[in-house]
Amino acid sequence: MEENYVIEMLNITKSFPGIIANDNISLQLKKGEIHALLGENGAGKSTLMSVLFGLYQPEKGIIKKDGKEVKINDPNDATNLGIGMVHQHFKLVDIFTVLDNIILGSEPMKGGIFVDRKKARKKVMDLSEKYGLKIDPDAKVQDISVGMQQRVEILKMLYRSSDILIFDEPTAVLTPQEIDELMEIMRNFAKEGKSILFISHKLNEIMAVADRVTVLRKGKHVATVNVKNTTKEKLAEMMVGRKVSFTVDKKKAEPKDTVLKVDNLCVKSKLNKKMVNNNISFSVHAGEILCIAGIEGNGQTELAYALSGLEKVDSGHIELRGKDITNMSIRERNLVGMAHIPEDRQKYGLILDYPLSYNLVMKKYFEKKFQSAGFMKEKEIATYSDELIKQYDIRSGQGSDTMARSMSGGNQQKVIVARELDYDAPLLIAVQPTRGLDVGAIEYIHKQLIKVRDEGSAILLISLELDEVMDVSDRILVMYEGEIVGEFDPKKTNVKELGLYMAGAKRQNVEEKK
Amino acid sequence: MKTKTLTKLSSIVATLLCIVIGLILAFVVLLVTYSATKSSSVSAITGRFSSASWGMKKILSLGLSNPSSYSEYLRRFTTLKYNIGQVLYYAMPLIMTGLSVAFAFKTGLFNIGASGQYLFGGIAAIICAGMLHLPWYVSIFAALIAGAIWGAIPGLFKAYLNINEVITCIMTNWIGLYLVNIFVYNTPAIQSLGADSSRTLTLTGDGIILSRLNLASLFAGNDNVSVGIIVAIVFAIVVWVILYKTTFGYELKACGLNKNAAKYAGINDKKNIILSMVVAGALAGVGGALYYLTGNNGAVYKTEEVLQQAGFDGISVALLGGSNPIGVIFSGLFIAFLKVGGDNLQPVYNTEIVSVITSTIIYFSAFSLFFRNLILKGRVKRDLAISNQSNILNKPPVIADIKGGEKQ
Numbered sequence: 001m002e003e004n005y006v007i008e009m010l011n012i013t014k015s016f017p018g019i020i021a022n023d024n025i026s027l028q029l030k031k032g033e034i035h036a037l038l039g040e041n042g043a044g045k046s047t048l049m050s051v052l053f054g055l056y057q058p059e060k061g062i063i064k065k066d067g068k069e070v071k072i073n074d075p076n077d078a079t080n081l082g083i084g085m086v087h088q089h090f091k092l093v094d095i096f097t098v099l100d101n102i103i104l105g106s107e108p109m110k111g112g113i114f115v116d117r118k119k120a121r122k123k124v125m126d127l128s129e130k131y132g133l134k135i136d137p138d139a140k141v142q143d144i145s146v147g148m149q150q151r152v153e154i155l156k157m158l159y160r161s162s163d164i165l166i167f168d169e170p171t172a173v174l175t176p177q178e179i180d181e182l183m184e185i186m187r188n189f190a191k192e193g194k195s196i197l198f199i200s201h202k203l204n205e206i207m208a209v210a211d212r213v214t215v216l217r218k219g220k221h222v223a224t225v226n227v228k229n230t231t232k233e234k235l236a237e238m239m240v241g242r243k244v245s246f247t248v249d250k251k252k253a254e255p256k257d258t259v260l261k262v263d264n265l266c267v268k269s270k271l272n273k274k275m276v277n278n279n280i281s282f283s284v285h286a287g288e289i290l291c292i293a294g295i296e297g298n299g300q301t302e303l304a305y306a307l308s309g310l311e312k313v314d315s316g317h318i319e320l321r322g323k324d325i326t327n328m329s330i331r332e333r334n335l336v337g338m339a340h341i342p343e344d345r346q347k348y349g350l351i352l353d354y355p356l357s358y359n360l361v362m363k364k365y366f367e368k369k370f371q372s373a374g375f376m377k378e379k380e381i382a383t384y385s386d387e388l389i390k391q392y393d394i395r396s397g398q399g400s401d402t403m404a405r406s407m408s409g410g411n412q413q414k415v416i417v418a419r420e421l422d423y424d425a426p427l428l429i430a431v432q433p434t435r436g437l438d439v440g441a442i443e444y445i446h447k448q449l450i451k452v453r454d455e456g457s458a459i460l461l462i463s464l465e466l467d468e469v470m471d472v473s474d475r476i477l478v479m480y481e482g483e484i485v486g487e488f489d490p491k492k493t494n495v496k497e498l499g500l501y502m503a504g505a506k507r508q509n510v511e512e513k514k
Numbered sequence: 515m516k517t518k519t520l521t522k523l524s525s526i527v528a529t530l531l532c533i534v535i536g537l538i539l540a541f542v543v544l545l546v547t548y549s550a551t552k553s554s555s556v557s558a559i560t561g562r563f564s565s566a567s568w569g570m571k572k573i574l575s576l577g578l579s580n581p582s583s584y585s586e587y588l589r590r591f592t593t594l595k596y597n598i599g600q601v602l603y604y605a606m607p608l609i610m611t612g613l614s615v616a617f618a619f620k621t622g623l624f625n626i627g628a629s630g631q632y633l634f635g636g637i638a639a640i641i642c643a644g645m646l647h648l649p650w651y652v653s654i655f656a657a658l659i660a661g662a663i664w665g666a667i668p669g670l671f672k673a674y675l676n677i678n679e680v681i682t683c684i685m686t687n688w689i690g691l692y693l694v695n696i697f698v699y700n701t702p703a704i705q706s707l708g709a710d711s712s713r714t715l716t717l718t719g720d721g722i723i724l725s726r727l728n729l730a731s732l733f734a735g736n737d738n739v740s741v742g743i744i745v746a747i748v749f750a751i752v753v754w755v756i757l758y759k760t761t762f763g764y765e766l767k768a769c770g771l772n773k774n775a776a777k778y779a780g781i782n783d784k785k786n787i788i789l790s791m792v793v794a795g796a797l798a799g800v801g802g803a804l805y806y807l808t809g810n811n812g813a814v815y816k817t818e819e820v821l822q823q824a825g826f827d828g829i830s831v832a833l834l835g836g837s838n839p840i841g842v843i844f845s846g847l848f849i850a851f852l853k854v855g856g857d858n859l860q861p862v863y864n865t866e867i868v869s870v871i872t873s874t875i876i877y878f879s880a881f882s883l884f885f886r887n888l889i890l891k892g893r894v895k896r897d898l899a900i901s902n903q904s905n906i907l908n909k910p911p912v913i914a915d916i917k918g919g920e921k922q
Contacts, residue, residue: 310778331780340778348778353771358764362779366761374760 005067006031006195007052007083007164012061014047021047022058025221027214029164034186034196036210036227038203038239040438041410044219045199049166052197053085054078084157085166090149092141098148099124099137102155127158131185145297147178154185165189166197171205177295177503183209201239201438203232204467215239240440248443250450253474255285259337259427259458260307265316267299267306267482276302278482280316284458286426289449291461291473291490295502299482300462301343304431307460308340309333310348321426334363339425341416341433343462345409349416352405356396357385359404360419392418410441417445421452428452431462446472466495480504525836528885532834533848536875537570543870544569547863569863573855576601592734597854599733602743603808604850607632609746610801611828612835612842613753614665614794618679619837620757621790622770627668627683628798629825630690635661635799636806636822637694643722643807650724650807654745657803658796664690665795666788673784679791687821723809742804747843749800754839756793766790798825836886849875 007029014022022044029035039045050056052063054072062069065081072078078085092101103120110116121137128135133151141149150170157165167186171179186196186209200206206213207227215222215238222238236244260283267277276299284290294300305311307318309330318326325333334340342348350359361370361381370377370384385400394414396402404412413433420428430449434442449472453459463469469476469490476488478501485507488498500506544566576597611628618625625631635657642653668682724740733739757763768776769786777783801824831849835841852875 308778329780329782330777331782334780342778347772348774351768351772351775354768362768362775365764371761374762376759376761376764 004031005029006065008064008067009048009052010062010064012048012051012058012063014051014056014058020219022051023219023221024060025216025219026061027221027224029195029197030212031195032190032193033211034190034198034209036198036200036206036213037216038201038206038213038235039216040201040239040440041408043216043239045216046168048216049085049168049197049199052078053083053166079160079162081164082162083164083166084160084162086150086153086157086168086170088169090153092149092152094142095140097138097140098135098144098152101141101152102137102159106160124155124159127155131158131188133158133185147174147181150174150178150182163194164197165194166199168199169201170198171200171202179205203235203439206235207232217241236439239438244439244443248446248450248471250472251454253288253453255288255474256456257286258283259286259321260284260460261317261319262307263317263319265303265306265318266314267302267311268314269302270311276482277306277313280482280484282477282484284427284460286456286458287453288474289453289459289461289472290475290477291463291469292477292479293463293466293469293498293502294479296464298479298502300431300464300479302482303479304340304343304429304462307429308338308342334423334425337426339420339423339428341420341428341430343431343435345412345416350404350412352403354404355400356389356394356402356404356407356415357381357400359415360385360388360400362419363423388418388422392421394418410437413437413441413445417448421448425457427458427460429460429462432464433461434463434465434468442468466498469498470495478502480507524886525838525841528888529834529836529841529845531885532878532881533875535881536878537574539874539878540573541566541570543874544863547870565862569859572858573852576851576855576858595732595734596736599730599736599739600854601847601850602733603736603738603740604853605846606742606746606808607801607805607824608827608831608849609750609843609846610804611798611824612831612846613750613828613839614798614801615828615832616835616837616839616842617753617757617797618790618794619832620763620770621766621786622773623669623672623679623787623790623794625665625668625683625791625794625798626680626829627665627686627825628794628801628828629822630683630687631661631664631795631798632802632805632822632825632828633690633694634664634795634802636802637697638799639803639806647722650722650741653722653807654800654803657799659799661799661802662792662796665791665793665798669788669791672791673787687825691821722807724804724807738808740808742808745800745804746846749797750839750843753793753797757839762789798828801828 005028007027009025009027012022012025012027013020025044025048027035027037027048037045037048047056051058052072054074054077057073063072064070070077070081072081072083075085093104096104099117099121102124103115108116108119108123110119124135124137127133128137128151131154133155135148135151135155136144139148141152144152154165170182174182183205186198189196190211198206198210210227212224212226213230213235214224215235217239225235233243262283263281265277265280266275268274269276278299280299280303282290292300292303302311306313309325309328313326316326317324320333320336320338323336325336325338328336346352351362358365358381361384364370365376365381370381382400388394389396389399392414395411396407404415407415417433420430428449433449434445437445446468449459449461453474461469461473473490476490476493476498477484478486478488478498480502481504485504486501487508501508545562548562548565576594611632614628614631615625638660639653639657642648642656643650648656664686667686668679671677671682672679724742724745726737726740729739730737757767765776765781765786766789768779768781769783769790773783776786802822805824827849831842831845834848835843835845
């Protein structure tokens, strides 16, 4: 061994029927480095990590730990070798306390039958303090924030003395501030001599935190480069296989008539009766993209629910195209002219066990075109669905018959985008439309939004991604604790200024600005 | 293979697997419960085995086994024909309650109240046929309405007060039973139908009970066979059409598969919950009518403090049939087949053993979903990997490239 590698995955090949997910991929992880694994959805990142974590067995190739060949048959083997993983979707028991979740499976025992929680608590709290991973050990997981849940997952790895840490898309669920914290924590781990594998498709984060990066595309190894010697643009090109533009080309907005008018809207939380939307007033015009920025949990979700009719409002009025829709049903709102890309694509956006065609007609199945006398016109539905699949380039195994569940996240989102854009509504509410998507798909969705805007629709974009807010919007409102605290022109503001408003450090008198 | 076909295939394989496991366990039950005193000529162990296999053969051949002569063969053949008739007769209400439960399942509701709805439908049919002397199809229609009303109650509670339908269904089962009992006790007109002190009543009369369509001649004079089985199959087909061909079915299944997404799409979930329970209740109600309107010795109403078993058997029929209306026809026939076959065990095994065996198989029917998911699980994972992969392939030819490379 000329170099000191803690983990070497050499010539790994893993195939699934009809496809090679990993084709002769090698990855070498140095001690104390942060090594990013970059690739689009479906490039083979997760498969490779699943091989390392013992979830899949490769057909070819070997894994070496500290220069010695090892066999990893299941996650227990991986844990024993000091490999820990934070999965993208957390694996926590909701009704257990934070402490119990961390020690679950390797509890210190007292007298052979009792869990020694005192000892466990001390060990966990020591680790928490040492790495600055703030947690409340007695809170139940269901009551804590996503950010804290992630810290719990990290502590789980540390508790098991892992020194090779795999982070699977860890920032997808975090707010900008939490992302910064996580980056700092990762740097500290590296300083300590732990080695980190960081799976991501967010280039900014990789540039900020990683030492080296391995790029995968279509199951093949493209390159392993030092982050210092490369640029964001080069990485993107390696990842997608073509040049990608990061800034969105768009003409100046030409706002016309008011499409949506929200007047003193108040919504109370169903859980604790706290006011989550407090006297919100704004309007969106045809031909403009109004963006609502804010840190997660400041009332944006509830605002979208109230506007789309998923939840009732407590007071105030919503007017769409001059009609009062405050108390209308969802169907009636849609018919007045509202399309909605929901925040949670699997919970609201899709029926996962329905085929693609049925998902694409979800808001149209009752129209004359698709039914007669209550019977579905299967042929028309299939034709329509095939058209949309072609037009929006939705990739699926079996075309219109594909079950939504079997599709990748990016393509699931495309299904929703296709359905909502084809609805041709004067108002489109898009909530986090690019969450969890790769660069190519984000670029695509942004272009579509602007196209719809130029065709004269009003768009209300609710987003947590400040880059997206700055790039796409024509006007920005910042929400903080259920109130609108500022209105900005994206050309005259910057991310830092928005951040101050988002964190509640500053606020404008919005009334005055009107 | 297409995912659709695979899903269907896996359901069938899973169901067959359950039946096989259930039968193996039934064999074990026969082994264990065999009482050696009844045959002393053979050694205990062999006796046990031969007797148990005799029992299994009896069940699976509807009581027919090893004829010794031609006349014996003819006699057995007659018995077989009669027994097939019995299977159809038993299957009739089971298919209807099975459809009831399956329909509710599709909307994400668990209709454990089929028993009460069945009884309500039954008593409505008895009133129409016995007191008002209406033709059988009118009685069936009345039963449909009565079942629908009784089914609507849990639906209303679920939709407007968010009370779990399982709880309201269990309550409506008992309320239904006692309401019907009180009614029978207090209605002289009903008692005059032949009810004695135990309040048993029987229906008779041409045109009033189910038309027999001269089917009895086909089934060795078994006059339990009537138009009822045809009615049940027609209902199954109608339910299939509703679920898979109409916008109503589209909405119902959407609510069952993902309530939130259905709501998001503008589907009125409250309306669908109520309608689903109404239809489920109606189906169970028709089941009750078919049973009582057969009008023979078996089909009498007795005031009892026991819930109608047919309602609960419906759950097993629905599970075994994979909640598919067409599957329900077959699973209903199968469970009826077991009941009839089991009746022939009686000289050697106790009567109760029949219920033990049936319930063993029914118990395993609950696993069919589990097996199906097990079969599908590996498959779906692979499909996902494939579709993930194909996302990034820009043009179809590229897929061919990769596949080509794989061959080399």
